[in-house]
Amino acid sequence: MAISDRITPMIQTKISKNRISRKAASFTESVIREMTREAMKYGAVNLGQGFPDFAAPEDIKQKAMEAIAADHNQYAITWGVKSFRDAIAAKTKWFLGMDIDPETEITVTCGSTEGMIAAMMATVDEGEEVVVFEPFYENYAPDAILSDAKPRHVPLRKTEAGFVFDRDELRAAFNEKTKAIIICNPNNPTGKVFTRDELEFIAGLCKEFDALAFTDEIYEHIIYSPVQSSEFGAPSGGTEPPLTTNHGSLATSHVCMATLDGMRERTVVVNSLSKTYSVTGWRVGYCIAPPEITSAIRKVHDFLTVGAANPLQHAGAYALSLPPSYYDEVQREYQKKRDFIVPVLQNAGLKSDYPDGAYYVMCDISDFGFSDDVEFTRHLIREIGVAVVPGSSFYHDKSLGSHLVRFCFCKKDETLDAAAERLGKLERG
16 A cells, blocks of 8 residues: 555544633633732732732641641542531631531632632523622622623722712612622722621612622621721821721621521622631632522532642631631731821822721822823832732723722731832822
8 A cells, every 4th residue: 555545634624613712701811810920020019919928827837737647638528528617607606696507508619719609600590690899809700701690780989988889779780680799898809898787788689689699708807997088088197097987987897698687598608718817828718508509509619629628628627716816816917007008008199098898908090190000000010119900900891990909918017118118119190
């Protein structure tokens, strides 16, 4: 047989197909993570991505090492190690006053990020609508797309009372197609803490329209004592803030939506170890939900990730058993950092207020003369040496955030000092 007879003829493709799904093509990569890469590239102080640059608590790390040494290194039960689920139930009881069944109402996930998408995929059908406040944590938009939901955006507007929503606008966003609302409380990126009155109004809409509430509560222990601040107030001159609040009332404690009347059976609480225990890289989170919804979340979770890291769940059981004094110290440390960085930002010409919760500050950059937030962010990273996140990345309507940037302050004192020194070089247009 001749060699030419053994050559397989080339097959011509008759049709052309997209290699990338419409879903994946409809959103971008994370802007927050991109800013971290830019910070590393230009040697900038990273006040962009919300992870601590200080050490996690030694005792929590020791428990993780002990769990590895004890050979908790294989698959755990897909919805979570029993001791960890028991610890979640116990902490939820003393902190929120809620009795939950660790066998039927808890799913341990790979961080709150997976918890949110698993909950949405478990409950939302194609064409159903999910109400999202904007600005929003950037994962919520892809979550809605990947779960085939249609997002309905309702703005949080900056006023003298802080970031607030218009109740008529929110009511208009609810209809017979509304499946759920997403609430991040305390809020990333605004630092807003939703009041009980606001949550009760939202709860009323959920009950009226038979809608679920997905509540992202990872900053539940990072809520601050009150301070005085006007709308993106003028620079303070570095003086100590008097103890009154942004919104004219005493500082509020965390209110969980599931504890409100009639909301236990329609709320999915999403939480994680990441922020409270400074272990953002562990990726251990959990969902608390009614049994029927939990069953659906567990199925989706199983086929998304199988399970969270076994030894880290054992360490998490220890972390959740820490006394209230641990959480008091977390709050005090972050309050000190907040009360340091906000006057620094104000004195640099960045219009900003003291956040009521979480560890972010949204700043108005209008006085600097840049065309938009992306141009300002690029200048800040490359010329000043401080990385932030452009505000438009938190909005569906990018124009609403084109005059804003987000700083985070979950950093060592020396990191914040370095940022303060560099921000002193910033000049207004």
